Amino acid sequence: MRAMVLRAIGAPLVAEERPEPQPGPGEIRVRVEACAVCRTDLHVVDGELPNPKLPVVPGHEIVGIVDAVGPGVALPAVGTRVGVPWLGHACGHCAYCGSGRENLCDDPLFTGYTRDGGFATHVVADAAFSFPLDGFDDPVAAAPLMCAGLIGWRSLKMAGPAARIGLYGFGAAAHIIAQVCRFEGREVYAFTRAGDTAAQAMALSLGARWAGASEEKPPEPLDAAILFAPVGALVPAALAAVAKGGRVVCGGIHMSDIPPFPYRLLWEERQVLSVANLTRADASEFLALAPRAGVRTTTHTYPLAAANEALADLRAGRFQGAAVLVP
Known part of the structure; x- marks a missing residue:
């Protein structure tokens, strides 16, 4: 697989070839079709968010096709288009998770920050925090919906x-x-x-x-x-x-x-x-509403290798709408 990797805070992302990751229990592997570029990615790269996992593959507005599943995963099935958002995992047992506020989880994982994200050709994600995108036929248009x-x-x-x-x-x-x-x-x-x-x-x-x-x-x-x-x-x-x-x-x-x-x-x-993060209920509500509301995203595509250019253009405000990397 190919990935754009943050190895040091404030440094440009580095292109790397890596073995394809293997999904563990409860996980899926997604072949990335598109990953939008978010201002939060800038905060990660610039060190404005503390303690990222380094090295880390940024990117948390991911749309792709499930191409492998780990033990215990029945859904989403191989071949399903899914979206992978910023909140990549919640513990499920802290007081916040127990009261329906998993966005405030005491022991979360965040895609592209504390676990590898979508500035890559493949990403491993928690199956329970990945959303089927039935009816979203354009992965580039759908990618900004995953965070923005x-x-x-x-x-x-x-x-x-x-x-x-x-x-x-x-x-x-x-x-x-x-x-x-x-x-x-x-x-x-x-x-x-x-x-x-x-x-x-x-x-x-x-x-x-x-x-x-x-x-x-x-x-x-x-x-x-x-x-x-x-x-x-x-x-x-x-x-x-x-x-x-x-x-x-x-x-x-x-x-x-x-x-x-x-x-x-x-x-x-x-x-x-x-506002802190999101819940899976937020995602279910919004992904049902967006087609009914006729939401159309304005996007500007970049090849994966141009991730640094996309980040720079976002920082400088050189486009309207959202930048999207297309592996």
């Missing part, structure tokens, strides 16, 4: 029944969740970096009622805001944009420090919440 879509969906649920919702950072997650919002009859307000007219135009083309710079005030108060951009300074900006009782949901796994802000921005029962 799933984390976006969990963030949207945490935003509550907001009629007017602001999306800060209009990248892979926002361009998916904006479509879900419109399907649900919500008004979308898109916030981008100043001068990013391409992202603003994309947001408007997907049905956003308004698009502008993150520093701007929306034309009317929001019921909730979701921050996909990992910029702590956007928290007080979003608090200033939401109405009384509004929620600000931080959708990323890493964010720069939140600066001090006056209590009056939080007062009147505004809330700041964070």
Whole structure:
């Protein structure tokens, strides 16, 4: 198999030839058809997430075909198309798992971070944390759903029944969740970096009622805001944009420090919440909803060997939508 491997924090990924991995008990081996590139991959490569398994193969928005199964695995069967997400395993016995909050598991494994991921031709995954993708016939289009879509969906649920919702950072997650919002009859307000007219135009083309710079005030108060951009300074900006009782949901796994802000921005029962990982229930809900909502992903493909280029383009904001590696 071929893989792009992170051997040292901050270093470019290295192309390697490896023996094909063999699935153990409860595991499957997936022949990777596509793996989207997520901002979390940048956080892993840049060392903003602590204690990765090194060396590690990044990538956690995986779509592929099961080509081998380990002992004890009946489903998914060989030949099934599956998606493999960020949460690669949960212990199943801690208090969080026992209360339906496996996203907060005390002893988890994360794909592309603490176990090898999908920047490769093959990956071994926990069968119980892999999702059949019946009806998803385009693996490139489906790949961004495995994180941008799933984390976006969990963030949207945490935003509550907001009629007017602001999306800060209009990248892979926002361009998916904006479509879900419109399907649900919500008004979308898109916030981008100043001068990013391409992202603003994309947001408007997907049905956003308004698009502008993150520093701007929306034309009317929001019921909730979701921050996909990992910029702590956007928290007080979003608090200033939401109405009384509004929620600000931080959708990323890493964010720069939140600066001090006056209590009056939080007062009147505004809330700041964070999203951690996902549950399998989130995935089941979203993968059933996405086709009904008519979600279409905008993707830019790269060969596996160009993984470093894809990461650099993501860091620099050189494209709209999602980058996808195609082995």
